Amino acid sequence: MATDIAEQPAGFARLLEPAQADPIARVAAAIAERRPRHVVFTARGTSDHAALYAAYLTEIRLGLPAGLASPSTITLFGARPDLSDALVVGVSQSGGSPDLAEVLRVARSAGALTLAVTNAPDSPLVEVAELAVDVAAGHERAVAATKTYTAELLALLMLVEGIRAGDGALPAAERAALDALPELAAATLADRTPEELAPRYRFAAQLVTTGRGYAYPTAREAALKLMETSYLPALAFSGADLLHGPLAMTDPDVPVLAVVGSGPGGRAMGEVLPRLAERGADLVAVGSAAVPGAATRLAVPEVDERYAPLLDILPLQRLALALALARGEDPDAPRGLKKVTATM
Template structure:
C-alpha cells in the first residue's frame, strides 16, 4: 500500500503538528491583541457565539472563558432562528463571534451578516483568511493551523481553542503568559501518553456505546470527544455535563457502557469526583483523561500535563484525538475519510 493510501496518515500527521502550530500562534498573538483592543473599546454588554460541529465545541469553550474571565454573560446562537425563521433580534452592543474553521458555512455567513446589520460587533475566527465569513465580519482572527487534509478536525480545533483563549485573555488585558508553556506541554502530552492511549485502544476497540463527560472548561473536550469517536469509529457516543449525567442519564449506564471522563486539575475536575463515584457504582468501565485523572475512580487513566485550568482543554483533546485515531484503525476504518462526511458543513 502506498504512503498516500495508508489509512489515517493525514490525521496522524496533523495530530503531530499541533505543538508547532501552538508555538506559531503564540509568536503572532500581537495580531489577536489588536482585535481584542477593538472589542474592549466597544465594551459589549453580551457575547453571542455562532458555530457548527467541532467549532461549536470551541464556541462552548469560549462561552466559559467569556463568562469566567470577563464576567460577561454569553450564549450560543441558534443559527436556524436566523436562516429558517428570519429572526432579526436587536444586537446593539453585542459581541457576535462566529467560529468556523473553513469560514465557508452559509448559515454562519448569514448569521454574521444579519448580526452586523443589527448592531453587533462581529468577529470571525477561522483558518481561512480569505473566506466569505472573514469578509462579512468587522474583525477577524486567523488560527494559523495550515490546510487540514483529514476530514476529522484535529489541529484546526485545538488551534481554535488556543486562539479563543488568547483573544479573551487579551480583552481582559492579559498577555497570554499562561499559555506560553502550551507548545512544550502539548509535545509532552502527545509523547508521554502514547502507551496509555494504545492500552485504551486495546481496551475499548470492541465498545459499541460510550458516554463522554466533564464539567467546567473541559466540557468542550467531552463534546468534541463524542463527535470524534462517532465520526471516525462509528461508535454510539453521547456527551453529558457531569452535572446533567447525574440527573437521569446515569440510570442508563451499566457494565456494558464505556465512560470517557475529562478531568483536569482544578474546580471542574474536583466536581467530577462525585459524578464518577456514582458512575463507578453502576459498573461502568471508566477511562479518565487529564491532569486530574489520578484523583478519580477509573479503570484506565491517560495522564495529561498540568496547566492553568482554563487552558486544560487545549491539552486534553490531544489524547482524545489519538484515541479516536487508534480506535478507528483498530476497527478497520480510515479516519481520514469517514463514510459520508465532508469537510465543510453546508447547512442553512
C-alpha cells in the same frame, strides 16, 4: 489525521509568535474599546465546541453574559434579534458555512460588532465580519478536524485574555503560561496509552463522555471525534446532567471517558465519579490527577484549568484515531462527510 494531530505543538508555537499574536491583540483591544454588553457565538460541529469553551471563558473571565446562537432561527425562520451592544463571533474552521456567514451579516446590520475566527482568512465568513482572527493552523489533511480545533481554542483564549487586559496585551504571567503549551502538548502526545487502550473498546456498542466546566467542551469534542471516525455512538454529558437521568445507562459494558481537571470543574466531578463506580462503569479518566476507580488514565500535564482543554483533547484525538483503525475504518475519510459542510 495522525500528521495533523502531531502538528499541534507547532501550531501552538506559531499562534504565539508576534506575526499571529499581535493581530489577535489588536482585535482584542478593538473589542475592549467597544465595550460589548454580551457575547453571542455561532458555530457548527467541532467549532461549536470551541465556541462553547469561549463562552465559559467569556462569562468567567470577562463577566459578560455569553451564549451560543442557533443559526436556524435567522436562516430558516427569519428572526431578527436585537443584537445592538453585542459582540457576535462566528467560529468556523473553513469559514465556508453559509448559515454562519448569514448570522454575522444579519448581526452586523442590527448593530452588533462582528468577529470571524477561522483558519481561512479569505473565506466568506471573514468577508461579512467587521473583525477577523486567523487561527493559522495550516492546511488540515484529514476530514476530521484536530489541529484546527486546538488552534481555535488557543486563539479564543488569547482573545478573551486580551480583552480582559483592555489593550490586548497579555500579562507576563499569562504569556509565560501560554509559552509553555507547545512543550506540554508535545509531552502529552508522546504518551502511547491511547494506542494501548484502543483494542479494549474495539467491540464497544456505545460510549459516554463527561466533564464539568471547561472540561465539558472537551467531552463533547471527544464524542464527536469517536462518532465521525469510528461510527461508535458516543453521548456527551456534563457531569451534572449525567446525574439527572442518563447515569442509569452506565454499566460495565458502557465505557465512560471522564475529563477531570484540577480546578472547580474537576472538583465538581467528585460527586459524579462515585456514582459511576456504584454502577460498575468502565471508567477512563483524562487529566492530570489519578481518579479512584478509574481502570485507565490518559495522563495530561497539570496546568491551570483554563488551559487544560488545549491538552486534554490530545490523547482523546489519538484514541479516536487508534480506535477507528482497530475497527477497520478509515479515519482520514469518514463516510458521508466533507471538509466543508454547507447548511442553512
